[in-house]
Amino acid sequence: MIEALDYIGFRSPNAAEWETFGPEVLGVQLAAPGPGGAVRMRVDDAAHRLTIHPGDADDLAYLGWGVRGPAALADAAARLEAEGLDVRRGDAGLAAERGVTELAWFTDLFGFRHELAWGQLTEPAGFRPGRPLSGFLTGGQGLGHAVLIVPDLDAAEAFYGRVMGFRVSDQIDMHGVPVRFYHCNGRHHSLALVHVPGVVGYHHLMLETTALDDVGTAYDVVLERGIPLAMTLGRHTNDLMTSFYVRTPSGFEIEYGYGGVPIADTPPSPRAFAKTSIWGHHFPGEPLLPGIAKPFPQEEQ
Numbered sequence: 001m002i003e004a005l006d007y008i009g010f011r012s013p014n015a016a017e018w019e020t021f022g023p024e025v026l027g028v029q030l031a032a033p034g035p036g037g038a039v040r041m042r043v044d045d046a047a048h049r050l051t052i053h054p055g056d057a058d059d060l061a062y063l064g065w066g067v068r069g070p071a072a073l074a075d076a077a078a079r080l081e082a083e084g085l086d087v088r089r090g091d092a093g094l095a096a097e098r099g100v101t102e103l104a105w106f107t108d109l110f111g112f113r114h115e116l117a118w119g120q121l122t123e124p125a126g127f128r129p130g131r132p133l134s135g136f137l138t139g140g141q142g143l144g145h146a147v148l149i150v151p152d153l154d155a156a157e158a159f160y161g162r163v164m165g166f167r168v169s170d171q172i173d174m175h176g177v178p179v180r181f182y183h184c185n186g187r188h189h190s191l192a193l194v195h196v197p198g199v200v201g202y203h204h205l206m207l208e209t210t211a212l213d214d215v216g217t218a219y220d221v222v223l224e225r226g227i228p229l230a231m232t233l234g235r236h237t238n239d240l241m242t243s244f245y246v247r248t249p250s251g252f253e254i255e256y257g258y259g260g261v262p263i264a265d266t267p268p269s270p271r272a273f274a275k276t277s278i279w280g281h282h283f284p285g286e287p288l289l290p291g292i293a294k295p296f297p298q299e300e301q
């Protein structure tokens with residue numbers, strides 16, 4: 001039922017820092033700000049795909065998943081309601097704010113907000129990167145991939161797989177922590193789940209460039225400015241992405257990569273890997289705890 005990760009939003013006390021971090025480090029284009037001073041960013045001809053809303057604490061605000069049109073949205077909403085979920089629809093103002101034609105949203109078993117939408121607003125005048133850059137790989141593969149930290153992998157798979165329709169790509173044992181990867185289009189994975197008992201959170205967002213040099217020039221900017229790395233340059237075992245992980249001003253990481261293998265070029269039966277990387281992806285001198293993590297279930301206030 002889901003075709004792609006179309007957009008994503010976060011809340012952060014440091015939203016304003018993205019006005020420089022976005023264009024100068026990531027090379028994205030700033031769009032006009034959204035309501036409440038939200039920093040909106042472009043990576044292609046879509047009006048905006050990445051938004052940081054000012055807020056009290058760093059957190060994922062929503063994942064925006066594209067569906068094929070109005071009938072697909074109605075079918076998806078009916079399917080989610082049949083699973084007992086409270087699906088909200090018909091908010092034209094919210095759809096306009098997100099830059100889509102129509103959307104429905106719900107909160108899943110771990111508290112993540114998912115928005116299903118179609119008709120993403122597009123500006124054919126095109127994308128102007130914030131610094132010299134060949135571009136970002138989007139199109140049929142969507143914005144990139146999102147990685148969630150979940151406390152129960154079986155329950156997560158039952159929901160994201162069976163209910164939302166994501167298909168397993170493969171699995172990596174990351175230093176004893178299972179990470180499972182899922183696809184919904186030609187991208188190797190649009191969603192991955194890191195299993196950490198008792199924890200719910202957001203790990204990273206991957207943006208893929210259209211040239212290896214874009215990764216190298218971004219790496220130079222990060223090193224020159226002394227921006228913390230979560231992992232050094234390396235190449236992944238499963239999707240063969242050459243990438244590094246930079247800490248954003250909002251507590252989560254951006255994986256900035258090039259050269260991910262399409263899912264069609266991997267075996268149909270999911271593989272498993274005992275390490276994340278062929279080379280590199282080392283933790284820097286002082287390792288960062290990855291991403292935004294919160295106890296689950298939420299502690300009583």
Ligand SMILES: [Fe+2]
Pocket residue numbers: 145147204206255
């Ligand atoms: Fe990734």
